[in-house]
Amino acid sequence: MGRELASPDLRESTHEWEAPGAASREAHRSPSSFGQLAWLTLLIAVAVGPHAGSVQPWVIAALCGSVIWRLGAARWGWDLPGKFLRAALTLAGSFAVVFAYRRISGLDAGSALLILMLALKLLETHSTRDRSIVILIAWFVLFAGFLREQSVASIPQLAAGVVLGTLALLQSARPAGLLSPAQAIRMTGRLLLQALPLALALFVLFPRLPGPFWALPAPGGGGLTGLSDQMSPGDITELARSDEVAFRVRFSGPSPQPAELYWRGPVLERFDGRRWRTQPDSLREGLPALRDYAPAPVAGQPVYSYEITLEPNQQRWLLPLETPLRWDVPEGRLAGTLELLSKRPLDRRMAWNGQSVATGSFRDAGPPQPVNRDLAGDANPRAVALARELRRDAGSDEDYLRRVLRMFREQQFFYTLQPPALGPQPVDDFLFRTRAGFCEHYASAFAVLARAAGLPARVVAGYQGGARNPVADYWIIRQSDAHAWTEVWLDGRWIRYDPTGAVAPERIESGLDAALPGLAGDTLPLLGGSKWFERMALSWDALNATWDRWVLAFGPDQQSALLESLGIQSPSLRDVALACAVTVSAVLIVFTLFGLRSGPARPDRVEEIWQRLCRRLARSVRPRAPHEGPAEYAAAVADLRPDLGATVRALAAHYLRLRYEQIPTVADVQRFSQMVGSFRVPPAPAPGSAAGARR
Amino acid sequence: MGAAASRPGRRLPPFLKRQVRRWARRRQGADGEFVELHQGRVYILPTRSGLVFGLVFFTMLLGALNYSNNMGFALAFVLTAVAVVSIHHCQRNLAGLRLSVSGCTPVFAGEPMECTLHVTNPGRAPRWQIAAGPATERTPAVDLPAGGAAALTLRLATDRRGRLRCPEIRVSTRHPLGLFESWALLYPERELLVYPRxxxxxxVRLPPAGADPENAGESVRGTDEFTGLRPPLAGESLSRIAWKAWARTGELLAKDYRSGAGSAWLDWNAMPATDPEERLSLLTRLVIDAEAAGQSFGLRLPGMELQPMAGPDHYHRCLAVLATYQPSTADVRGAARGP
Structure with missing residues (x-):
C-alpha cells in the first residue's frame, strides 16, 4: 500500500438518517380507525350532552349527521366530503349560527358554533393531529357546558369527559395500532391517579381573583331572572313563573314562621304613575348611610341567625331577612333606604351570615323624603279621589290603612298570576275595573292610596316565604317566591303593610302554590307530582346545596381562610401565589424522585455472560475498546489469536443473536452460559507461529 | 445542511438546530457501540399539539377565573395535571433503553446506506411507541415489552464519495398522549465509507490483462517516477529492490513481483477523462467489472499503487482507496494536460 489510507478528510454528512417507513408530510395519513373514532364519539356525547337542551336542535342534528357519516366512512368505506364541500359546509354553518342566533358571542351562539366546528372537524380526521384537535374542541365544549350548569350532575360529566378524552388521546397518538381497551384503561387510570394530587393542589391554591376581567355574557344574551331596580305591573308575575332558585337560607337555631319570612330587596320610591323605581344610586348614597345601624332588638323578640347563599343575579341586594341587625359582608352597607347592598353586582354565588329580627318596622331609619309623597302629577285621579274619601271617613291614619285593607279583603278583588292588561291609568284601572292582580298590583295600589291620603309610602320588592327542605333543614327561596309589599311612614317609623295578605292570606302563610293551586303544576314542576318524587327532588336540592356550599363557593375568601388556618395572617394575593408555587413544586419533586425511577433494571443474564467472556479475553488477549461492538471485538481478537478466532467469532455471533434477534428462552441463556463457561483461553502460541498462521 | 433542515416537520430553524446539536454532542461526547440512555441525555419538549393544548388550557383557566366557575377550574387543572404527568411518562418511556448500532456497510455514492438500530428494553415495564428517525409523528414506532428488543432500520442518503462522520441517530417517543416528545441523540463513533459513484x-472497458508491471512503471515515466514502488519490508528479497530508483535517488524501494501475468492494471492516467472525480468514477466501474469477471487487477493512482490481486478483500480495499483518494493539485494539473 503506497500511502496511508486514513487521510484526514472526515466529512459531516449532508443528510440525516431516515426511517424507511416514514411517510412524507404530504402523503402522511394515518386514517382514523373505527376504534379511535368510537372513543371520540363517546367523548363528544359526554361533552355535548349538557348543551343538547339549550342550543337549537339543528345544531345537534348536524353533529349527529357528521358522527354517523364519519363512522360509516370508517366502517363501510363511505366517501367523506372533499375539501370544497367541507369549506362550503363551514361557511354555511357559520352563517346559519349568525342567522339563527343574530349574534356570534354569548353562550348559546358560542356553543352552537363550537359544536358545529366539532362536527366539521370530525369529517376530516385523517391524522393524529386532526384527532387531537377534535378532542381539544370536545374538551372546550365540555368547559362551555360548565358555564351553563355546574350542579352535582356535572361531576360525573367532568370525570367522564376527562377519562374518555385521555383515552381517546392515548389511542389517537398510536397510528400503528390501538392498545387493547384494558391496557388503555389501565394506562389512563395511572395517568389520572397521578394527576389528581397536582390538580387538587392547583384547585385549592391557584390564586383566585375577585371580579371578572370582562363583562359576563348572559346565556342567550337575555337578562337573568330576578329582581331589578324597577317594577311595572306584571313584572313580578313574570318572575313568579320561574322555579329557579334565588337563594338558600340555613337558620342556626330556631327559624321564623313562614309568614314572617320577608327577604328585603330593592326599595322602590319613585313613581311615575305606572312604574316604581329605586332612587338613583347617587341619591341613595347621599342619604345618611346607616353604617352603624344596629337597632337593639325589642326585648322578648327572637333574634334569628342564618347563613344565606345567593345565586349570582347581577344585582347588589343582599336580601336579608327583615329587619337586619348584623351582617358579615365587609363591603356590604345599609343604604338610607334600608337596602342592604354589596359593593359590586353578584356575578358569582355568594354566602354571608346575618342576624335579623322578624319585624317589619324601622324605628331609627331616616325621615321620609318628598319623593315618598309623589303621586306623579294627576295620574290615577279616581284612586286619589277614593283615598281622600276614605281618609275623611277614617278616624286616624292607622284606621284609614285598615279600611283600605278591608276593602281589598271584602270587595271582589282577586289574586291571580294572569292579571288582565291595564290601561294608561293603571292604578285606577286595577281598583275600579279589573280588580284582579298579583302582589305588585296590590302593593302599588296600596302605596298610591297611602300617598293620596298624605302618608309617605313606598314599595319594597323582595321575596316572601320559601320552601323548607326537611332533608337538610334549610330553606329554598325560588324566583316564584318573589313578592312586593308596601311601607308607610307612621309615628316616626316605616311600617310594613302587605296588602296581598289581605287578598290571599294563604300566599303569605303557605306560599304561592297554596294560594294558587291550579298553577302549581305549571310553575313548580319540581314540587308537583308524588310525595316520593318530591322527596327525591328535595334530596337532590340538598345535595346540590352542599356541593354549592363546599365546592362551588370556593373562592378568594375561602382561599384566604384556608391559608389563615395554616398560620399565614391576612394573606395577600402574592402569598397565595407563593403557597401555590411551593406546593406544586413539592408535588413535582415527589414525582421526579419517586415517579421517574423506572424501577431496577432487570439483570440481563445474556449481557452478564458476555461480560464474563470479555473479562476473560481482556486478561489473556486484550480488553475491548469502548467503541468496539461484539463482532468488531471478535475480529480484533481473531487477528491477535487466530487459534481462538473461530470460537470467539461464534460466541460473539451467538451473543448478538440472543441479544437482538429473539427474546431468549431460559434454555437459550443456559446454553450460552455453558458455551462461555467451557471456553478456555490456551496460552498464546509462539509469535513466529502466529505470524505463520496469519499468512 | 440546508436541504435536510428545510425538510418539513421540523420546528427549529436550521441555525438554531445546528447549535443545539453541537451543544448536545459536546455535552454527551461520542458514543461507543452500546449506549444506555440515562435520564441526563433524554431531552423533552412539547409537540405542536402540546403547545396548542397549552393554549387552550390557558384559555379555559382565564374563562374560569373570569366567571369564577369552579367546575371550569377543575377541568382546566385536571387536564393541566394530566399533561404535566405525561411529561414524566414520556421521558421515562425513553430513559434506560439500551441502544446499539450495526450495519453501516459501505455503499456507492447515490445509494442509501443502511444501519440497524437495536433497541433493548432492560426494564420491567413495557416501553411504547419508540421511533428512530427525524420526525416522530411520521416514523413507524414500535412497542417493546419488558425485556424485549427491536431492530429499527435507518437509511442515509449519500451523494458524494468519502469518509463521513456518522450523523447523529435520533430515537424518540410521543407516548403517552402525543403532547410531548422526548428524544435522545446518539453520536456513534463510526466512520461511514462511501465509494465513488x-x-x-x-x-470504459477493462484493459487487457498481462501487462508487465515494470513496463507499466515505464509507461508513466515523466509523470511520477516512483509510481508502483513501496517501502521495502524487513527481510525483503534483494531482487525485489528497485535498484535503478535507488541509484537515482538514494532511497531504497521495493517492487512486488507477486502479481504477475494475467492481471489487469487499472490506471488513473489511462482513464478517458480529465476531471479527477470522473476518473475515480471510471476506475470504480472498472473495479466492479473486474471483480465481477473474477479478474485479478491492480490499481494505480498518482502516488499510490495497489498490486494486482483478486477477492472481496482486495475489491473493498481498492474501493476504499478510491473513496478516500485526494487528488493533489499536481495530479489535477496533469489531468488538465490530458492523457
Whole structure:
C-alpha cells in the first residue's frame, strides 16, 4: 500500500438518517380507525350532552349527521366530503349560527358554533393531529357546558369527559395500532391517579381573583331572572313563573314562621304613575348611610341567625331577612333606604351570615323624603279621589290603612298570576275595573292610596316565604317566591303593610302554590307530582346545596381562610401565589424522585455472560475498546489469536443473536452460559507461529 | 445542511438546530457501540399539539377565573395535571433503553446506506411507541415489552464519495398522549465509507490483462517516477529492490513481483477523462467489472499503487482507496494536460 489510507478528510454528512417507513408530510395519513373514532364519539356525547337542551336542535342534528357519516366512512368505506364541500359546509354553518342566533358571542351562539366546528372537524380526521384537535374542541365544549350548569350532575360529566378524552388521546397518538381497551384503561387510570394530587393542589391554591376581567355574557344574551331596580305591573308575575332558585337560607337555631319570612330587596320610591323605581344610586348614597345601624332588638323578640347563599343575579341586594341587625359582608352597607347592598353586582354565588329580627318596622331609619309623597302629577285621579274619601271617613291614619285593607279583603278583588292588561291609568284601572292582580298590583295600589291620603309610602320588592327542605333543614327561596309589599311612614317609623295578605292570606302563610293551586303544576314542576318524587327532588336540592356550599363557593375568601388556618395572617394575593408555587413544586419533586425511577433494571443474564467472556479475553488477549461492538471485538481478537478466532467469532455471533434477534428462552441463556463457561483461553502460541498462521 | 433542515416537520430553524446539536454532542461526547440512555441525555419538549393544548388550557383557566366557575377550574387543572404527568411518562418511556448500532456497510455514492438500530428494553415495564428517525409523528414506532428488543432500520442518503462522520441517530417517543416528545441523540463513533459513484458500464472497458508491471512503471515515466514502488519490508528479497530508483535517488524501494501475468492494471492516467472525480468514477466501474469477471487487477493512482490481486478483500480495499483518494493539485494539473 503506497500511502496511508486514513487521510484526514472526515466529512459531516449532508443528510440525516431516515426511517424507511416514514411517510412524507404530504402523503402522511394515518386514517382514523373505527376504534379511535368510537372513543371520540363517546367523548363528544359526554361533552355535548349538557348543551343538547339549550342550543337549537339543528345544531345537534348536524353533529349527529357528521358522527354517523364519519363512522360509516370508517366502517363501510363511505366517501367523506372533499375539501370544497367541507369549506362550503363551514361557511354555511357559520352563517346559519349568525342567522339563527343574530349574534356570534354569548353562550348559546358560542356553543352552537363550537359544536358545529366539532362536527366539521370530525369529517376530516385523517391524522393524529386532526384527532387531537377534535378532542381539544370536545374538551372546550365540555368547559362551555360548565358555564351553563355546574350542579352535582356535572361531576360525573367532568370525570367522564376527562377519562374518555385521555383515552381517546392515548389511542389517537398510536397510528400503528390501538392498545387493547384494558391496557388503555389501565394506562389512563395511572395517568389520572397521578394527576389528581397536582390538580387538587392547583384547585385549592391557584390564586383566585375577585371580579371578572370582562363583562359576563348572559346565556342567550337575555337578562337573568330576578329582581331589578324597577317594577311595572306584571313584572313580578313574570318572575313568579320561574322555579329557579334565588337563594338558600340555613337558620342556626330556631327559624321564623313562614309568614314572617320577608327577604328585603330593592326599595322602590319613585313613581311615575305606572312604574316604581329605586332612587338613583347617587341619591341613595347621599342619604345618611346607616353604617352603624344596629337597632337593639325589642326585648322578648327572637333574634334569628342564618347563613344565606345567593345565586349570582347581577344585582347588589343582599336580601336579608327583615329587619337586619348584623351582617358579615365587609363591603356590604345599609343604604338610607334600608337596602342592604354589596359593593359590586353578584356575578358569582355568594354566602354571608346575618342576624335579623322578624319585624317589619324601622324605628331609627331616616325621615321620609318628598319623593315618598309623589303621586306623579294627576295620574290615577279616581284612586286619589277614593283615598281622600276614605281618609275623611277614617278616624286616624292607622284606621284609614285598615279600611283600605278591608276593602281589598271584602270587595271582589282577586289574586291571580294572569292579571288582565291595564290601561294608561293603571292604578285606577286595577281598583275600579279589573280588580284582579298579583302582589305588585296590590302593593302599588296600596302605596298610591297611602300617598293620596298624605302618608309617605313606598314599595319594597323582595321575596316572601320559601320552601323548607326537611332533608337538610334549610330553606329554598325560588324566583316564584318573589313578592312586593308596601311601607308607610307612621309615628316616626316605616311600617310594613302587605296588602296581598289581605287578598290571599294563604300566599303569605303557605306560599304561592297554596294560594294558587291550579298553577302549581305549571310553575313548580319540581314540587308537583308524588310525595316520593318530591322527596327525591328535595334530596337532590340538598345535595346540590352542599356541593354549592363546599365546592362551588370556593373562592378568594375561602382561599384566604384556608391559608389563615395554616398560620399565614391576612394573606395577600402574592402569598397565595407563593403557597401555590411551593406546593406544586413539592408535588413535582415527589414525582421526579419517586415517579421517574423506572424501577431496577432487570439483570440481563445474556449481557452478564458476555461480560464474563470479555473479562476473560481482556486478561489473556486484550480488553475491548469502548467503541468496539461484539463482532468488531471478535475480529480484533481473531487477528491477535487466530487459534481462538473461530470460537470467539461464534460466541460473539451467538451473543448478538440472543441479544437482538429473539427474546431468549431460559434454555437459550443456559446454553450460552455453558458455551462461555467451557471456553478456555490456551496460552498464546509462539509469535513466529502466529505470524505463520496469519499468512 | 440546508436541504435536510428545510425538510418539513421540523420546528427549529436550521441555525438554531445546528447549535443545539453541537451543544448536545459536546455535552454527551461520542458514543461507543452500546449506549444506555440515562435520564441526563433524554431531552423533552412539547409537540405542536402540546403547545396548542397549552393554549387552550390557558384559555379555559382565564374563562374560569373570569366567571369564577369552579367546575371550569377543575377541568382546566385536571387536564393541566394530566399533561404535566405525561411529561414524566414520556421521558421515562425513553430513559434506560439500551441502544446499539450495526450495519453501516459501505455503499456507492447515490445509494442509501443502511444501519440497524437495536433497541433493548432492560426494564420491567413495557416501553411504547419508540421511533428512530427525524420526525416522530411520521416514523413507524414500535412497542417493546419488558425485556424485549427491536431492530429499527435507518437509511442515509449519500451523494458524494468519502469518509463521513456518522450523523447523529435520533430515537424518540410521543407516548403517552402525543403532547410531548422526548428524544435522545446518539453520536456513534463510526466512520461511514462511501465509494465513488460508478460510471456507466459502457463508458470504459477493462484493459487487457498481462501487462508487465515494470513496463507499466515505464509507461508513466515523466509523470511520477516512483509510481508502483513501496517501502521495502524487513527481510525483503534483494531482487525485489528497485535498484535503478535507488541509484537515482538514494532511497531504497521495493517492487512486488507477486502479481504477475494475467492481471489487469487499472490506471488513473489511462482513464478517458480529465476531471479527477470522473476518473475515480471510471476506475470504480472498472473495479466492479473486474471483480465481477473474477479478474485479478491492480490499481494505480498518482502516488499510490495497489498490486494486482483478486477477492472481496482486495475489491473493498481498492474501493476504499478510491473513496478516500485526494487528488493533489499536481495530479489535477496533469489531468488538465490530458492523457
Amino acid at each position: 460508478p460510471a456507466g458500464s459502457a463508458s
